[in-house]
Amino acid sequence: RTPEGLRLKQTPVAEYDQMKNLEVKDDIVLDDKSNPLEGIHSQQFQFEIEFAPEKGTEKVVLEVLKNKDYQTTIWYDVNTGILHVDRSKSMAAEQAPADHMQNGTWFKFLEDYTAPVAMTNGKIKLKVFVDNYSVEVYAGNDTIVLTELVFPYKDADLLNLYAVGTPVHATYSFATMDSYRKDNTDMRNLSGTLADAKDQLERGQGNYTDESFKALQDAYKAAFAAAFNPDSTQNSINLANYALTNALTNLRANADKPITVTPEKPTTVTDIYDSTAKPVVSETPAQAVSAASVSSEGTPTAAATGLGMTLATAIGALAGAVFTNRKRREQE
Structure with a gap:
């Protein structure tokens, strides 16, 4: 009626x-x-x-x-x-x-x-x-x-x-x-992280450092691009979420006191959501982001390999993985 x-x-x-x-x-x-x-x-x-x-x-x-x-x-x-x-x-x-x-x-x-x-x-x-x-x-x-x-x-x-x-x-x-996507890439975790990051960015820089705010902007752009790139894989989506989460953590650690707690780097990128968080107290804001490492395929591997990866490197690895997938797709 x-x-x-x-x-x-x-x-x-x-x-x-x-x-x-x-x-x-x-x-x-x-x-x-x-x-x-x-x-x-x-x-x-x-x-x-x-x-x-x-x-x-x-x-x-x-x-x-x-x-x-x-x-x-x-x-x-x-x-x-x-x-x-x-x-x-x-x-x-x-x-x-x-x-x-x-x-x-x-x-x-x-x-x-x-x-x-x-x-x-x-x-x-x-x-x-x-x-x-x-x-x-x-x-x-x-x-x-x-x-x-x-x-x-x-x-x-x-x-x-x-x-x-x-x-x-x-x-x-x-x-x-x-x-x-043909391989049913799960982006629910990334969806929530993107929303949190967008909300943080819309509030403005405030008392956050120029470096940490710019890093969050870059990580957000990279994650958004990966989310809507048809060539993205589950690993690249997980990597985008990992980098963006760390950028948020690092931003908040740089607000005032240089003390933060972050999850330990998981063994592989696919373990990001299942890993057990172990507190890591950083002594300086620059140490707020946990070290990560990347294999030759562009996928994070055990932190024990000793290859430290900064947030900027994580974003670069994500872009490289997506580019490689796209080139492979074009060749097919």
């Missing part, structure tokens, strides 16, 4: 939430100059956004399954109250399915599909599910659903989010799904 009468409601099953892997949330102001989803690569994800259009806001646009030439575009026209899922530029016309009759209706693949969606208390909320070959958009408290078949190119994994006209305040949540 709705104020407009009886309506059919279609709601995604709750089990979808169990498939969330890496999740990013933020409060933002959308305009036509910046893209808050820049750097994210995915063809399998859940996305939710809620925004309150301002006077002069023309439309809010989300481009998915995007490469340099093509994309599927989801957008809300504020002036008409119409929601669009536009496949007209989703692929090359000569490769698209042929126009044909389907169930008595003329079917055209490269077309803009629409539905009216009224604002609720001056806001629009959309839920978007992208799973390689399908795009589903839920609106109007799940009483409006647009489901479209798509055939994206393998490199079409970019996203773009922006507003046209007056900037608009929005909150969003983006989450990759478990099957987003």
